[in-house]
Amino acid sequence: MKNPIYIKDYNFVGPVRNFIDFQERHAFSLKQDVWTAPLDQEFESKLMDLRESSPQYASLDRSVQLALLAARGIEVSDAATGVNIGSSRGATGLWEAAFSRFRESGTVPTDTSPLTTLGNISSWVAQDLQLEGACLSHSITCATGSHAILNAIAWLASSMSPCFLVGGSEAPLTEFTIAQMRAMRIYARNQEDFPCKAMDPNKRDNSMILGEAAAMFLLTKAEDNPLAKIIGYGTAIEALKSPTSVSAKGNCLRDSMTRALGPYDPTTVDAIVTHAPGTIKGDRAELAAVQSVFGEQHPQLCNNKWILGHSLGASSSLNLAMALEMLKKGSIFKLPYLENALVNPRGDQRIPKRIMVNATGFGGNAVSLLIEKA
Incomplete structure (x- = not known):
């Protein structure tokens, strides 16, 4: 890169509040022989407050709610800031609930279509932060969050936007989503101290476990007391x-x-x-x-x-x-x-x-x- 892009601020919500406290232990939960990584209890409490603050927020998919919670932790001062928050699965929970109702009754809730659209995540974050810049979303599976950064780099380099709020959000802890991963035989089955042994080349069993989270970053070309730079x-x-x-x-x-x-x-x-x-x-x-x-x-x-x-x-x-x-x-x-x-x-x-x-x-x-x- 000829000119670096600066990371001005970041925030995330997930199974942990920080990584340094989890260098010797994990944040997994075992229920009915299925490992998952649910949201940290403090974040879950804040998510409940968000839902109770407005009927509109309560109706949103959990992936959108997670994104709102993460984005609120970033100070965005320029209303022209763009937004690009992606997701691999999008509104998983709402989509599954709506389809289940459709199979039973042949009907779906009136707001099913707008609330299960992928662009919903970025749009609601932009609305919540009162931003007026470009607002877009995309899904490129597990590389989605990084592709959001690449997209923002292009917008910033072309001077089409002064700042960009980027990231990814996912709430995949539904029975159907977990069943998909288990069907591929990649999901963790062992009940041991470290049920997910990522990066271990000698493990004999697949050990992937699903977790839910959202993470956001504020990117800019301006070198103004940044946290880091993308080079x-x-x-x-x-x-x-x-x-x-x-x-x-x-x-x-x-x-x-x-x-x-x-x-x-x-x-x-x-x-x-x-x-x-x-x-x-x-x-x-x-x-x-x-x-x-x-x-x-x-x-x-x-x-x-x-x-x-x-x-x-x-x-x-x-x-x-x-x-x-x-x-x-x-x-x-x-x-x-x-x-x-x-x-x-x-x-x-x-x-x-x-x-x-x-x-x-x-x-x-x-x-x-x-x-x-x-």
């Missing part, structure tokens, strides 16, 4: 060869990381926040991609899905939030169930200044972002 990005897509489109060598992630790295020396990257969802093939593919780009002495690997699950369209936004927290705390968060030689083959204890953030999803679509402490 590189890369995208790539693989040919479809399986339902999940993950090659054994992780070709899409290899290419996206290479493009994000650009002219920078690979040894200057201190950590990689991996997408690694906890599946056998997906995690091994990403490790192969990392080794292909950075060699055996690759940067220290980090992950948060072992803590708070896979929030699909919000997952890459949570990865970026974790990277920002590591830059703020000046430490790289560990993977407690993996040997240090695999996670950190360099063997040093760096204060992170430059971090790669990965995302990939169904369709073979990958995005990598390179961020640097401002």
